[in-house]
Amino acid sequence: MPQETAITKTITKLSDLRLKFNLYRSNEPLFFTEWLTDLPELTESEKAGLQRLKNRYLSYMEEDEISEGTVNIIIVHPLLDLMGLCDLPLRIRGENFLKVEIISQDRDEVLQGRIDALVVQEQFWVVVIESKEYGFSVARAVPQTLAYMMGNPHPENQTFGMITNGEEYIFIKLNRGEINQYGLSDLFSLSNSRNNGLNEAMQVLKRLTKWN
Numbered sequence: 001m002p003q004e005t006a007i008t009k010t011i012t013k014l015s016d017l018r019l020k021f022n023l024y025r026s027n028e029p030l031f032f033t034e035w036l037t038d039l040p041e042l043t044e045s046e047k048a049g050l051q052r053l054k055n056r057y058l059s060y061m062e063e064d065e066i067s068e069g070t071v072n073i074i075i076v077h078p079l080l081d082l083m084g085l086c087d088l089p090l091r092i093r094g095e096n097f098l099k100v101e102i103i104s105q106d107r108d109e110v111l112q113g114r115i116d117a118l119v120v121q122e123q124f125w126v127v128v129i130e131s132k133e134y135g136f137s138v139a140r141a142v143p144q145t146l147a148y149m150m151g152n153p154h155p156e157n158q159t160f161g162m163i164t165n166g167e168e169y170i171f172i173k174l175n176r177g178e179i180n181q182y183g184l185s186d187l188f189s190l191s192n193s194r195n196n197g198l199n200e201a202m203q204v205l206k207r208l209t210k211w212n
Contacts, residue, residue, distance in 0.1 A: 004110045011111070011147040020111070021150055023180040032173040032183030034160075039203040040210070047199060049082045054190055054198050057166050068128055071166040076118075076128050083205055085120055111147065124209050125149055125161035138163045138170050139187065146182055149174050160208045162201075167191060169201040171208065 010016065017023040026032070042050070057075045060066055066074075080086055118126040125148070129141045141163050149172070152159050161172040171185035188201035 007111045007144060007147050011143050014143050017143055017146055017182075021147070021180055023146065023150070023182060026175075026181040026183050031175075031181065032185070034173065034208055035171050035185040035204045038207060040206045042199060042203060042206075046082060046202070050079075050196070050198050050202060053078055053082075054196070057190060061167065066166060071128055071164075075166050076126065076164065079202065079205075080118065080126065083202060083209070085209055120209060123154075123157055123159055125159065127161060127163045129163065129165050138165055138168045139184075142170070142172065142184065145172065146174060150176070150180070152176075162205060162208075169197070171201075171204055 011020065014025070053075050057066075057071075060070065060074060120126070125145070127141065127145045127148070129138060145161055145163055149159050149161055152174075155176045159174045159176075161174070163170050163172070167190045169188040173183045175181050185204065188197040188204075190198050
């Protein structure tokens with residue numbers, strides 16, 4: 001019988017991805033250019049909506065720590081709606097329980113766990129985390145998010161993801177093959193005083209969710 005192990009206990013750092021999934025960060029400069037090139041312009045209506053959501057989030061943050069559920073309600077779900085990801089022909093679904101099967105040389109191992117994610121067209125994963133759980137850094141959630149993305153039932157398709165705690169946003173690209181590879185975008189933040197990080201993040205979101 002395959003051994004069943006919780007993802008949260010098995011995958012805690014990037015080196016675990018190499019060991020369990022033969023998954024490496026790509027060193028190719030052109031591997032993940034989608035977050036940099038051909039970014040769509042935001043409409044004035046979208047810009048106004050994003051500014052309203054940014055102000056809402058910052059006002060909540062001034063009062064207290066914001067839970068994962070509150071982040072979903074006040075900013076993540078409205079963002080997806082504003083970007084048109086809730087409308088047909090796109091389909092969005094929640095993901096609660098996932099099993100990822102790994103076959104190694106000496107044994108079969110099944111990783112399993114629960115994830116609070118929204119999956120769009122089986123190609124784009126939105127993972128929301130609580131700041132206090134990951135020490136206020138979305139980058140620390142990358143290993144487990146990639147582990148869950150490896151459970152995509154369509155491994156032939158490249159997969160993209162976004163991790164957010166409401167304030168910070170980072171994007172992921174995953175390609176599966178003989179050698180599994182991933183790439184990361186820069187970090188976008190609502191706290192950036194020199195530019196509007198939310199607007200930039202939503203340009204990337206629109207770019208990554210426009211499929212032929």
